[in-house]
Amino acid sequence: MKDRLFSALKGQKADYIEVRLDESKSSRLVYRGERLEEAGKTASTGGCVRALVRGGWGFVSFNSLDRLAENVALAVNQACHVGNIESQFSPATPVVDTVPAEFKKNPIEVNLSAKKNILDEYNRIMLGTKDIQTTSIGYADTKKKVTLATSEGTYIEQGRIDLNLRLSAIASKDGDVQQVGLSIGSKGDFATVENLHEKVHDIANRAVALLSAPNVKGGTYTVVLDPVLAGVFVHEAFGHLSEADHIYENPQMRQLMVLGRRFGGKHLNIVDGAAVPGYRGSFKYDDEGTPATKTYLIKEGVLTSRLHSRETAAKMGETPTGNARAINYTHPPIVRMTNTFIEPGSTGFEEMISGIDEGVYAKDWYGGTTSLEMFTFSAGEAYMIRNGKIAEMIRPVVLTGNVFTTLGNIDAIGNDLDMNQGGGCGKAGQSPLPVSNGSPHIRIRNCLVGGK
Amino acid sequence: MDDILAVACKSAQSAEVFRVTSSRTPVQFEANRLKQIQTKDSTATALRLVKDGRVGFAQASGRINAAELVNMALDTSQFGFQAGFTFPYLQPNNTVRIYDPSVENVTIDDMIGLGSAIIDAVCANTAGILCEGSVSRGTATFEIASSEGGRASYRRTNFSISMDGMLVRDGGILYVGDIQSSCRVLSDHKSISGEIIRQLELARENAALRSGTFPVIFTPYGVAGALLSPLISAFNGKTVLDGASPLKDKRGSYVFDNKFSLSDDPTIPYQPGSGPFDDEGVQTRRNTLVYRGKVVQFYYDLHTASLAGSSSTGNGIRNGGMPSPAIHALVIEGGGTSLTDMIKDIKEGIVIEQLMGAEQGNILNGDFSGNVLLGYKIENGAVTGRVKDTMVSGNVYQLLKEVVAIGSDSRWIGGYVNTPSIYCPAISVSAK
Numbered sequence: 001m002k003d004r005l006f007s008a009l010k011g012q013k014a015d016y017i018e019v020r021l022d023e024s025k026s027s028r029l030v031y032r033g034e035r036l037e038e039a040g041k042t043a044s045t046g047g048c049v050r051a052l053v054r055g056g057w058g059f060v061s062f063n064s065l066d067r068l069a070e071n072v073a074l075a076v077n078q079a080c081h082v083g084n085i086e087s088q089f090s091p092a093t094p095v096v097d098t099v100p101a102e103f104k105k106n107p108i109e110v111n112l113s114a115k116k117n118i119l120d121e122y123n124r125i126m127l128g129t130k131d132i133q134t135t136s137i138g139y140a141d142t143k144k145k146v147t148l149a150t151s152e153g154t155y156i157e158q159g160r161i162d163l164n165l166r167l168s169a170i171a172s173k174d175g176d177v178q179q180v181g182l183s184i185g186s187k188g189d190f191a192t193v194e195n196l197h198e199k200v201h202d203i204a205n206r207a208v209a210l211l212s213a214p215n216v217k218g219g220t221y222t223v224v225l226d227p228v229l230a231g232v233f234v235h236e237a238f239g240h241l242s243e244a245d246h247i248y249e250n251p252q253m254r255q256l257m258v259l260g261r262r263f264g265g266k267h268l269n270i271v272d273g274a275a276v277p278g279y280r281g282s283f284k285y286d287d288e289g290t291p292a293t294k295t296y297l298i299k300e301g302v303l304t305s306r307l308h309s310r311e312t313a314a315k316m317g318e319t320p321t322g323n324a325r326a327i328n329y330t331h332p333p334i335v336r337m338t339n340t341f342i343e344p345g346s347t348g349f350e351e352m353i354s355g356i357d358e359g360v361y362a363k364d365w366y367g368g369t370t371s372l373e374m375f376t377f378s379a380g381e382a383y384m385i386r387n388g389k390i391a392e393m394i395r396p397v398v399l400t401g402n403v404f405t406t407l408g409n410i411d412a413i414g415n416d417l418d419m420n421q422g423g424g425c426g427k428a429g430q431s432p433l434p435v436s437n438g439s440p441h442i443r444i445r446n447c448l449v450g451g452k
Numbered sequence: 453m454d455d456i457l458a459v460a461c462k463s464a465q466s467a468e469v470f471r472v473t474s475s476r477t478p479v480q481f482e483a484n485r486l487k488q489i490q491t492k493d494s495t496a497t498a499l500r501l502v503k504d505g506r507v508g509f510a511q512a513s514g515r516i517n518a519a520e521l522v523n524m525a526l527d528t529s530q531f532g533f534q535a536g537f538t539f540p541y542l543q544p545n546n547t548v549r550i551y552d553p554s555v556e557n558v559t560i561d562d563m564i565g566l567g568s569a570i571i572d573a574v575c576a577n578t579a580g581i582l583c584e585g586s587v588s589r590g591t592a593t594f595e596i597a598s599s600e601g602g603r604a605s606y607r608r609t610n611f612s613i614s615m616d617g618m619l620v621r622d623g624g625i626l627y628v629g630d631i632q633s634s635c636r637v638l639s640d641h642k643s644i645s646g647e648i649i650r651q652l653e654l655a656r657e658n659a660a661l662r663s664g665t666f667p668v669i670f671t672p673y674g675v676a677g678a679l680l681s682p683l684i685s686a687f688n689g690k691t692v693l694d695g696a697s698p699l700k701d702k703r704g705s706y707v708f709d710n711k712f713s714l715s716d717d718p719t720i721p722y723q724p725g726s727g728p729f730d731d732e733g734v735q736t737r738r739n740t741l742v743y744r745g746k747v748v749q750f751y752y753d754l755h756t757a758s759l760a761g762s763s764s765t766g767n768g769i770r771n772g773g774m775p776s777p778a779i780h781a782l783v784i785e786g787g788g789t790s791l792t793d794m795i796k797d798i799k800e801g802i803v804i805e806q807l808m809g810a811e812q813g814n815i816l817n818g819d820f821s822g823n824v825l826l827g828y829k830i831e832n833g834a835v836t837g838r839v840k841d842t843m844v845s846g847n848v849y850q851l852l853k854e855v856v857a858i859g860s861d862s863r864w865i866g867g868y869v870n871t872p873s874i875y876c877p878a879i880s881v882s883a884k
Contacts, residue, residue: 028773029531033694035759038509038774039528043521045514046494057488063495063514078489081560116531134694170696170816177696177816218845218882219663249483250582252620330492367812373625374841376809376823398809398821400843404623450821450843452880 005149008068014051014076015087017151019068020287021047022329025108026142029115031123033134039112046329051075052089052311056082061330088314092289094153099284101159103188107141108161110190115139118193122200126169129204131211133172139165139193146287154289161188162280162434164422167200171207178210178395181366181380183422185434187280192421206381206393213393216382218451222359223399223444224352227418229365229379230439234342235425236368236375237403238263238270239437242297242305243323243335243427244312246372254316256404261303264407267345270298272307274322274338279436280421281338288333290322298407309335327430334428342439345413352412352443359385360449362397365423376400398450406444414440453597456499456518461599463526464501464508468539468598470731470770471497476590479563481615483582484571486564492590498770499525500539507532507755509774536758542602545728545735549721552636555589555609563587566641570615573645578619578652585615585629589637596733606728609635612867617648624840627806627826628652633867635722651805651826659829659837661883667801667856668844668879669794669830674804675874676865680782681811682818682848683714687741689752689767689777693760696816698849702747709855710745711787716767718780724867725781732768732775739765753777784871787858794857794875796833802881803828803835804844818848843882851876 005019023045030038048061049072058078060071107115119137126135141163148156164185171178180203186192225233240246247253273294274283283292288310295305308316309324312335324333353361364380378398384391401409417440424432453469460467473495480488498511499521508529510521564587571583588611595605616629628651630644670678691697699707718726718736729735732754740748752760753768753775769778795803807822824842828835852874859873 027528030773032690036531036533037755037776039531040509040511040773041524041528042510043512043516043524056486059488059490061490061492061494063493074491078491078560082486082489112528112531134696170694172695175698177698178814179816218843218880220882220884250618250620252580256620256623330494332488332490367809369809369812371625371627371808371825374808374823374825376812378809378812378821395819396814398812398843398845400809400823402624402841446884448841448843448882448884450845450882452845 001147002149002155008072009149009151012072012076014053014079014151016052016089017072017076018050018288019047019072019149020326020329021147022144024142024144026140027112028138028140029119031119031135031137034123034127036116048329049075050332051079052087053079054083055085055087056080058082059332088311090310090314090320092152092154092310095285095289096155097285099156099158101143101161101188103161105190106161106188107163107190108143122167122196125197125200126204129169129208131171131173131208132169132204134170136168136170148287148289150289156285156289158283158285160283163190163193165193167203169204169207171211173211176211178207180207180210185280185421187278187282209393210395213395216360216394216397216449216451218449220446221449222356223447223449224359224361224385225442225444226363227416227439227441228420229362229377230342230442231420231437232365232368232377232423234270234439235337235340235437236370236377237401237406238297239272239337239340240370241372241403242307244306244308244316245335247306248312248315257303257306259303259305262301263298263303264301264410266300267413268298268301268407268410269296269343271296271343272337272340276339279339279419280434281436286322286324286333287326288324290320290324292322292338295321307335307337309333325433327433331430334430336427336433337425337435339419339435340437341417341419342413342442344415344417344440347412347414349414349441352414352441353385353390354388356385356388360397361385361390362399366396373403374400375403400448400450406447409445409447410442411445412443414442416440453595456497456521457597457599459518459522460499460501460525463522464503466539466599467499467501468596469497469499471495471595472592474590474592476588478586478588479560479567480586481567481571482584484575489560497521500774501525501529502535503529505534506530507535537754539598539600540733541600542596542598542604542733544604546606548719548726548728550606550608550635550726552609552722554637555611556591558589558611558637563589566613566639569641570645573642574617574648577649581617581619583615583617588612594727598733604729604733608727610724611636611638613638613644615644615648617652626655626838628655631866632864633724635724654828654835655826655838657837659839661802661829661839661842661881663881663883665878665880667798667875667877669791669801669803669873669875671803671805671873672861672863672865672871673806675784675871676869678804678807678810678820678822679848679851680869682815682820684779685815687750689750689756689760689762692750693756698817699747703749705747706745707747707849708742708745708852711855711858712742712745712852713785714742715740715783716751716779716781717783718766720781723781727780730766730768731770732764734764734766734768736766736780751777751779782869786860786862786872788860789857789875791859791861791873794859794873795830795835798830799832801830802839802844802879803830807844820848821845841884845880845882851879
């Protein structure tokens, strides 16, 4: 394969060309209530070529390798049609490497009936809870091999095994419908979706409890986020803004995001990195062949770095960080997060809530999104804080804020860092990309909470 | 496809093969300039079979050996659900016009010219704005064959233009944009730049709204972004079957304002959501979901219909897996009030154009809450500027129970929703 790819890359007049091939196999199980709605298997093979000529890009994706040389020529031709300036693309030392998929308890080796038995157990727990109307369960695992060959001589084969499980318990009474979900993800360890019985009990009970929980009154509150939700917060509220493709060709954004700008207090440190091992966003090389790094986006409250592809890094005079990722062969790599987290501080949980007269304790995630400047994220579970103590359960809340001010409103960071692996990230039509995010508990002053 | 069916029927009682072959050419713009030209070709094949009364499923992208695909599907069938339906006899059907050969003849240079003209017009209106978007053409062929006999296929062209503008102003960011999609060639670049410029003009000044309850107008974009997901979920036959739809026992009841009518219509010529049959080979039709406030029916695929004792409404759609009930193209019936007259009617209120996070609420019971990404303040019958750092919260069923007016300004949003503006008496606003 190596020779075939390199020979297809030869003889083209381009500043850079890469060929990427994907081979993947996945299986999935979908339940709605007691019905198993889908037991399915998927096999996929495909590839793409990306070419850079005088600053312009051409990209061709295909399922059949039969016309590889023609596809390379087409990508180069398209790039020629676009390009009219000097290409800027960070240089790279060619790498030849083979990275096998990491796994502990390999989900691919677990047969479908064993997977089904576990899901049946969880489903029975939920459906057996009084006032649970129905459930929804989606499980999928994927084994994938990605091969990258570039005109610079890089040839990398990387394997990856990813799995995820999403469970929802849906409670209903007198026309009202409430739901609580649980999301689990892992890079190659089936054990992470085993022995969740207690958690599954808990989501079913909480869904029922929500039927009688009040709504929060909308307004500005002091908010305490648990590690899971704070992880979603750091991903939405700051992670996306630090992706350099939002910044590199926008002079005003470059001013807003100038390195050295203060975003938060001295206690605030935000990191992204695929080199942090063992999580769903971990890998050895990104999809441009750049080795993974660990990047301090914010150090002691000050903007110190950002996430780069080879093009954004070259155009900003900075160093590639190994964040160019493509969800599959039908898309070119773009700047993405990997494992993003707030580093732990020193405040204990009791201390964090003790001074709050009226606030909101928001846990777990339901969703999140950002416009770069503004972000919203929603909790899966929420409580009022009254007189320094956790008080009544309330219905899940949506929180919002402005990136440029909210990080400065974080006034306490806990000591209990935890990573959430259950989410997937969407950007430019490429979703859901496996990422992880995390944080210790954090406290945010003046956070806008939606409500009636 | 016949080879797969032949192999499948050696072990299974019945089988169905569905294949989509597509080719798409997007021309992409970034930072006001042409950035990338793409060509995307793909073929995906899905096999559904019934073995010992149970349904198995497998799919493959790229080249696949028939025996391997069949084995994958057989492997899953031992866990599959009991087939309560039979694959329909497939009849060729070309009643819905969705193919325009001229789409395939549009040159790359024409597409570049179209995108550049939009960017030039927007930049001429507003200095410092950066546009990002794409002009794309493509063709997709859908084929279905089953052991029950017959065969059906159709070809659909698509031409899409999307353009977003981003303006950094006063240390903050303003987003504007438009998306249009059709089976025919779109060439009116002014209708897109005009829409973007309209948004820019309305957002020219900043205006602050205080917390409270105010009259609200959802523009077509606002309706599509904030109000539709809960309804799409509630009318889904599967949600109804599971008892998780608030409309489950409301068929025939008046749940919405009598000015509100909603249908799913895959028969409108040259719309990207249109097609002669669904992804299970069932002929499509226009389905009225709400007629003048009354819940008329829900939408079904074959499997869900068989469980519900109903019949498929032609809404079996594949979204990366087995067919499941889904919407083709939602149409909210237009009214007679212009947006200007709606605004004139309001002393203090809000226009919602884009709401961020609306789908993060409890969609099942219709609650939504979101940050007003693009919205305008109304004061004494006129828009005074853009509202920022503001959240609105509401419930779709409460909002649509009493509607003040439905707009005369119906338009397609991205080709899959056709809606006018909707004016409601009250929404809860939380502002900083």
